[in-house]
Amino acid sequence: MKVLVLCALAVVTAASSGFQSDSPPVSEVNVAQKQHDVNFLLFKVYEVLRDEHLKHLGETFDPEASSSHYTDDGHAAHALMKELKDGRLLEQKHWFSLFNTRQREEALLLYEVLEHSADWNTFVGNAAYFRNHMNEGEFVYAMYTAVIHSHLTEHVVLPPLYEVTPHLFTNSEVIEQAYHAKMTQTRSKFRSDFTGSKRNPEQHVAYFGEDIGMNTHHVTWHMEFPFWWQDSVEGHHLDRKGENFFWVHHQLTVRFDAERLSNHLPPVEELHWKKTIKEGFAPHASYKYGGAFPSRPDNTDFDDVDGVAHVRDMVIIEGRIRDAIAHGFITARDGSIVDIRDKHGIDVLGDVIESSMYSPNSEYYGALHNTAHVMLGRQGDPHGKYDLPPGVLEHFETATRDPAFFRLHKYMDNIFREHKDSLTPYTKEELQFPGVKIDNLATSGLLETYFEDFEYSLLNAVDDTVEIDDVEISTIVPRLNHHDFTFNIDVINEHEEDVLATVRIFAWPVKDSNGVEFSFTDGRWNAIEMDKFWVKLHPRENHIVRRSRDSSVTVHDVPSFQYLMDRTEDALTDHTELDLHDFESALGLPNRFLLPKGNSKGLEFTLVAILTNGEADAAVENLHTNTKFNHYGYRGVYPDNQPHGYPLDRRVDDERIFTRLPNFKQVNVKVFNRS
Structure with missing residues (x-):
């Protein structure tokens, strides 16, 4: 989430700051230029910078040149520079773990430098400089968290980590094949398998x-x-x-x-x-x-x-x-x-x-x-x-x-x-939504999953030099997906005016692995959250159609590094606006993971929907018009006054308190896998 800095920031250009930078003034730095800079700062992160301007910045930028370009008067920059000059930072080409206290402290020092940069020239100058001087793992972590949280990087999309640091996501056997392809300059695609064998359940x-x-x-x-x-x-x-x-x-x-x-x-x-x-x-x-x-x-x-x-x-x-x-x-x-x-x-x-x-x-x-x-x-x-x-x-x-x-x-x-x-179970009075009744709950479209092949680049997995041309190297992995489907909910609003409603949809398996049916209270603890959204209910009949791809629980796949680079360079060349808003959040589950796999006979699930009072639930305004991913909060504000999982988050001593609610409905559905 991109958070707003609470203090006012003075807009100061690079020319007036004395910084060694020929970037345009901060007021002229658009999203496409920021995206370009982030792309190249993370591209081939174990090698030299491949962008000439950023390379020049990395060689000439002075993080301590002017404390006026920081919201903390340069304290973080001075602290990190002292560690660097004293030779105490972790060496490059060494593993990094966030759970290592000292390594985390070093990465967070860089994060603080970037987070307290008051303008883009300062942010990108520091990033280029410390990319040359800090451990690569620490740099990547600091960059990702800074881009996520900095007010300067709103609308910037981070490339997929599995293409920035492929070793953390790819089997060693495939990495070895990638090195061979690079050395022989052979364009290659390699198939990845999951670890272990079928002897292991x-x-x-x-x-x-x-x-x-x-x-x-x-x-x-x-x-x-x-x-x-x-x-x-x-x-x-x-x-x-x-x-x-x-x-x-x-x-x-x-x-x-x-x-x-x-x-x-x-x-x-x-x-x-x-x-x-x-x-x-x-x-x-x-x-x-x-x-x-x-x-x-x-x-x-x-x-x-x-x-x-x-x-x-x-x-x-x-x-x-x-x-x-x-x-x-x-x-x-x-x-x-x-x-x-x-x-x-x-x-x-x-x-x-x-x-x-x-x-x-x-x-x-x-x-x-x-x-x-x-x-x-x-x-x-x-x-x-x-x-x-x-x-x-x-x-x-x-x-x-x-x-x-x-x-x-x-x-x-x-x-x-x-x-x-x-905790004390919810009462009928706490759960009901007077004047609102669910008439029908159903799904349309196949609840069907399948496995598909997905390809991602291993270009950043292999060592490189500027003298050797890149060759396309990638790996193909199987992944779970499902067909699109919709939730259909018929609702009666008995009020004479519009009312705001929160729609909450969950699903849990009907039976456990022994074929024993889950009780309501055990089922609700095993409930998968399928969606939560806000709608305005008009008087009398309302037909709610919610597409699976719009679920607030999920997000789009992160676009490939090459896609981000191509779109960014096109925008810069054509002087057009870069629009990547569909990919600004990678916080949710992949939208292809909304359904569990199921099986060939159809795994039976209890699908439930409950409508609650949206006015009482809402922590922010105009939630029914919101299009941003905010399932865990947006800009530090969680949008729902109710707890996660409400109203299934507390034990249920008698399921009739739910099944007799007009604003609650449950049906059984089956999820099939056709692989």
């Missing part, structure tokens, strides 16, 4: 955890809502960040279980510190520099990880969090009590479990999620005996490749459920 759902669009969604969420965010530093609050953390991972977990059910597998079992990690994992991937990602054998017991945590520490932290849920409050650092037995409690609990800088007491409650990622990622070499690099769990780009990721999040999801189930 987990391989049957690898298409979900290893989907590069899903990986992009996961890492993008953690860039939009980073655990390191501090309001006092950023000058901006991320609304309901802890609740968003809960919901995004809850949805990944229930969707993964739906994929397992589609493939005749039981739901994923939760991981626990005192239980054996049954499934091993061999990533079949390597760092660009630094060796292969470590493997983990089957049937591994958790071991202490040197310099990170003892297993007993994790058990203690878990116990403190469960005690807080049982008591209904968190104890803050100053000893005060933070009540969590209301609809805002999930937000506090999410901050505690992650733990983000928003946690009321990270010293006492620890960082269950963040530490668990490192603990699990290091089980292949917990004591550093083999000096292995970080595991896939220590990168948000690669974490979901490991099936243990979902076991880890099932474990935390069950903790969240303890809290949610401790």
